[in-house]
Amino acid sequence: MTVPHNSAPDAPNDIANDSPLGGDLVSRGATDADVRVDFLHRVRFTRDVFDPSNSTLADVLDPTGRGPGTSRLLVAIDDGLCAAWPHLEAAVNAYAAAHADRMPVPATTMVVPGGEACKNDMATVDRVVEAVDRHRICRRSYILAIGGGAMLDAVGFASTIAHRGVRLVRIPTTTLAQDDAAMGVKNGVNRFGKKNFVGAFAPPWAVVNDERFLETLSDADFRNGFSEAVKIALLRDPALFARLERDAERVCARDLAAAMPIVRRSAELHLRHITRGGDPFETREARPLDYGHWSAHKLESMTRFALSHGAAVGIGVALDTLYAALEGRLSRVDADRTIDVQRRLGITMWHPALDDVDALVRGLEEFREHLGGRLTITLLRGIGQSDDVHTMDASTLRAAVAELRRVAAG
Numbered sequence: 001m002t003v004p005h006n007s008a009p010d011a012p013n014d015i016a017n018d019s020p021l022g023g024d025l026v027s028r029g030a031t032d033a034d035v036r037v038d039f040l041h042r043v044r045f046t047r048d049v050f051d052p053s054n055s056t057l058a059d060v061l062d063p064t065g066r067g068p069g070t071s072r073l074l075v076a077i078d079d080g081l082c083a084a085w086p087h088l089e090a091a092v093n094a095y096a097a098a099h100a101d102r103m104p105v106p107a108t109t110m111v112v113p114g115g116e117a118c119k120n121d122m123a124t125v126d127r128v129v130e131a132v133d134r135h136r137i138c139r140r141s142y143i144l145a146i147g148g149g150a151m152l153d154a155v156g157f158a159s160t161i162a163h164r165g166v167r168l169v170r171i172p173t174t175t176l177a178q179d180d181a182a183m184g185v186k187n188g189v190n191r192f193g194k195k196n197f198v199g200a201f202a203p204p205w206a207v208v209n210d211e212r213f214l215e216t217l218s219d220a221d222f223r224n225g226f227s228e229a230v231k232i233a234l235l236r237d238p239a240l241f242a243r244l245e246r247d248a249e250r251v252c253a254r255d256l257a258a259a260m261p262i263v264r265r266s267a268e269l270h271l272r273h274i275t276r277g278g279d280p281f282e283t284r285e286a287r288p289l290d291y292g293h294w295s296a297h298k299l300e301s302m303t304r305f306a307l308s309h310g311a312a313v314g315i316g317v318a319l320d321t322l323y324a325a326l327e328g329r330l331s332r333v334d335a336d337r338t339i340d341v342q343r344r345l346g347i348t349m350w351h352p353a354l355d356d357v358d359a360l361v362r363g364l365e366e367f368r369e370h371l372g373g374r375l376t377i378t379l380l381r382g383i384g385q386s387d388d389v390h391t392m393d394a395s396t397l398r399a400a401v402a403e404l405r406r407v408a409a410g
């Protein structure tokens, strides 16, 4: 039997002894033994998560109904979110008090910088780790991180290293974090000017998405967050792509009735890749969901992270789509549909940093180094169909950048 790792088994492991004199390691001095660890990835969508009548959060914090016991709670809130929701800390406290039979009341609430800045040094990670110590947060306690994908990555990384892993509950509050980032099993921060250079793989204890938070996002962050939905639709789901085409104007106008089914489907596809794709910790060369990401990550670092991840992915998706069309592997019709839907969604597709194509091309090697092994880039063959390639041609890339400059301006 396998026990969900993060469900904290109480029974000691049943360690079978091969023979009274031991197993292979004793007799032959060598053994190759599988290590398998199962996790449970709990994802919920709800509205008004901190309304005391909403039990979603209490339910995921107390799945067995035994109550909080000795567990404690550390809350970290994105400062950009705090500015838009000034009563949020009080709402979290009131919610915890109303559900005190199910969950701990917060031992402390920290406001941490939102946006990529919190990933550009270790300050946020260090602060959270120190707070874990100061407020006696144990491995069966919870860190509740509420905010955008950047702070979820930084606070999440702190949660993976403090005590070698404290339970992390993410409440993502941006379109990108809800349709992609919060589903991920990756945490990390940037170092040496490189994206996600330091980090760890660790599934969260739970992810609770609340669409209400999306109401206060900036237009740019709201719209660019859909670049990850376009990406996964292109890779995996022509029906989602068709829906994006159908509802693009409504999504761009922030109509949540049109936007949320897309956010949910994108989240579901990202989650499915992690839970059923067979490689959650990315040990293989290919990183199939990173369509458009080799240039996105490079553009983020070239702009010293002034370009947001969502915008950079919008550019990266457009660039690799035009590249594939120039190579003749993707039809013009499908390339045009992709550029058109991104334009109608209001997704960014250009940044002046693209002028430095030589620097951009160096991003290919950095991407290879980060993933390890051979360079492996996913390129489209059609909408919903992709292939892995192991080289990209610099002059075709240059032509794709020139074409992108034209289409983004038009």
Ligand SMILES: NC(=O)c1ccc[n+]([C@@H]2O[C@H](COP(=O)([O-])OP(=O)(O)OC[C@H]3O[C@@H](n4cnc5c(N)ncnc54)[C@H](O)[C@@H]3O)[C@@H](O)[C@H]2O)c1
Binding pocket: 078, 079, 080, 081, 084, 113, 114, 115, 116, 119, 147, 148, 149, 150, 151, 153, 173, 174, 175, 176, 177, 180, 181, 182, 183, 184, 185, 186, 187, 213, 214, 215, 216, 217, 218, 221, 225, 308, 309, 310
């Ligand atoms: N771990 C993963 O698997 C994974 C996957 C994809 C992306 N990411 C990471 O996610 C990050 C991008 O996340 P993002 O797009 O959520 O942007 P973000 O976290 O940078 O947030 C954007 C801005 O919105 C503010 N904000 C957040 N929620 C708000 C709200 N509801 N109302 C008003 N303001 C709000 C933040 O303070 C910030 O200024 C990148 O660092 C990217 O690398 C991680």
Ligand SMILES: [Zn+2]
Binding pocket: 180, 228, 293, 309, 313
């Ligand atoms: Zn991404």
